[in-house]
Amino acid sequence: MATLNTYLNFNGNTEQAFDFYKAVFGGEFLVLQRYGEVEGAEGMSEEEKNKIMHVSLPIANTVLMGTDMPASMPKVLFGTNISLSIGAESEEEAKLIFDGLAVGGKITMPLEKTFWGAFFGMVTDQFGLHWMVNYDYPD
Incomplete structure (x- = not known):
C-alpha cells in the first residue's frame, strides 16, 4: 500500500x-x-x-x-489551508502532545471531550503550523 x-x-x-x-x-x-x-x-x-x-x-x-527553501525559490507563505492531525493512543498521550505543541503557540480549541466521542483539541504551534490532536474513545 x-x-x-x-x-x-x-x-x-x-x-x-x-x-x-x-x-x-x-x-x-x-x-x-x-x-x-x-x-x-x-x-x-x-x-x-x-x-x-x-x-x-x-x-x-x-x-x-x-x-x-533556498534563496533561489519563492518565500514560503503560511496559511490556514493545512492541519496536521495526530491520533493519540490515550487521553494522557493526547494531553502530552497537545501541551508540547502549545509551547510558544496558540490554542485555537482546548483539548476536551467532544460530542462525537473523542478527546480533541486544535493548536497553532510557534512556527505557524496547525495541529489537531485527537484520541477516539473506545466504543
Whole structure:
C-alpha cells in the first residue's frame, strides 16, 4: 500500500522547528542533510550551506519531512489551508502532545471531550503550523 507523509517547507528555521517536534514526539531523525553536504553547493553562501536540505522524523505510522527553501525559490507563505492531525493512543498521550505543541503557540480549541466521542483539541504551534490532536474513545 502507498504511504502518505507530510513535507513542510520553511524560510530558514527548519532545524529549530524539527528540534521542537523531536522534543514533543520523541524519536530520532532518519535523515538530516544540509545543503552544503551535497554536490552543487559550491555557489551557495556559508549561511545557506548550513540550512536544512532534507530532514525526516518518524511520528507514529508516518514520517514528518521538511526543508529550508533556498534563496533561489519563492518565500514560503503560511496559511490556514493545512492541519496536521495526530491520533493519540490515550487521553494522557493526547494531553502530552497537545501541551508540547502549545509551547510558544496558540490554542485555537482546548483539548476536551467532544460530542462525537473523542478527546480533541486544535493548536497553532510557534512556527505557524496547525495541529489537531485527537484520541477516539473506545466504543
